[in-house]
Amino acid sequence: MSEEEFRGVLARLAGGVVLVSAHDPDDGPAGAPAGMTATAFLSVSLDPPLVLVSVRTGSRMDEVLTEQPLWAVSLLSQEQRVTAGRFAMRGRLSDRLLFREVPHVLGEHTGAPLLKDALAGLECRTESRVPAGDHTLVVGRVLGTHLGGMAGAPLLYYQGAYRHLA
Ligand SMILES: Cc1cc2nc3c(=O)[nH]c(=O)nc-3n(C[C@H](O)[C@H](O)[C@H](O)COP(=O)(O)O)c2cc1C
Numbered sequence: 001m002s003e004e005e006f007r008g009v010l011a012r013l014a015g016g017v018v019l020v021s022a023h024d025p026d027d028g029p030a031g032a033p034a035g036m037t038a039t040a041f042l043s044v045s046l047d048p049p050l051v052l053v054s055v056r057t058g059s060r061m062d063e064v065l066t067e068q069p070l071w072a073v074s075l076l077s078q079e080q081r082v083t084a085g086r087f088a089m090r091g092r093l094s095d096r097l098l099f100r101e102v103p104h105v106l107g108e109h110t111g112a113p114l115l116k117d118a119l120a121g122l123e124c125r126t127e128s129r130v131p132a133g134d135h136t137l138v139v140g141r142v143l144g145t146h147l148g149g150m151a152g153a154p155l156l157y158y159q160g161a162y163r164h165l166a
Contacts, residue, residue, distance in 0.1 A: 014158040015039035017084050019118070020053050022071040023111040024064045024095075032096040033104075033113040036061035037088035039157050040135070041073060049142035050127060054135045060095075065138055069126040072112035075119040076155040078164045083115070084155060085162075109143040119154060121146035 021035040040054035051073065055062045065071060076084055086098050103116040107123040114121040124140030131137075156163040 011159050014156050014163070016041070017076045017080075017155040017157050017162070018053075019074045019076060019080075019083070019087055019115060020055070020061055020071060021074065021112045021114070022061070022064050022068045023106070023113075025068060026064075027096065032094075033099045033106075034060060034064045034095045035087045035099065035113065037084045044139060050139055051122060051124060051142060052137055052139045054132065054137050057131075057134050057136060062136060065126065065136075070110035070112060070143075071124055071126070071138075071140065072107050072110050072114050073122045073124065074115040075121065076115070077117060077119050077152045078155045079152070080115065080117060080155055081162045107144065107146075114146055118146075118148075119151050120148065 016039065018038050018041045019035050020038050021033060023031050024034040025031040027034065036059065038053055042052055044050040044052045053073070055065060083102055099113055104113040105116060106112065107114050109123040112123065122142050123144040124142055126138055127141045128139045129136055153165055156165070
């Protein structure tokens with residue numbers, strides 16, 4: 001199997017888009033928020049409540065989560081496509097500046113930014129880390145949930161593009 005074939009198959013798996021975030025204690029004197037767009041996110045266990053995100057080794061978020069066990073996940077709505085794009089850019093200058101443009105609150109359990117316009121959010125503490133090829137599976141215990149009013153429409157990623165439900 002070639003890498004192209006592998007990618008081609010997985011491109012046909014529709015995924016919900018999330019923003020993984022954390023307070024990076026090493027960014028500046030007071031630390032700063034960090035965020036990364038991800039689709040490799042899933043629920044793992046109900047009792048205890050566990051979720052998992054797969055983070056590319058060497059990415060900024062990988063470095064942050066190595067030091068910071070507290071993090072959050074915002075489930076993005078279809079209105080947050082631009083935000084998803086911004087937090088997916090490699091070598092971007094500053095997440096601190098990006099977060100200034102996006103309404104958010106700092107989670108009470110984690111200090112991690114949760115996007116106000118997201119469909120829902122979770123706050124987590126890392127329970128275990130599993131190296132897996134060029135990624136690390138970060139399993140988090142859910143410390144708190146954030147559920148807005150009526151759920152809006154989710155942002156999806158499919159065949160290399162952001163999509164909406166029909
Ligand atoms: C739709 C989409 C989904 C992504 N999913 C993941 C993911 O699950 N895990 C991951 O590590 N990177 C994922 N990425 C890539 C990261 O968003 C991107 O590499 C990172 O923000 C760039 O920062 P860096 O300079 O620290 O690598 C995804 C990108 C996009 C556009």
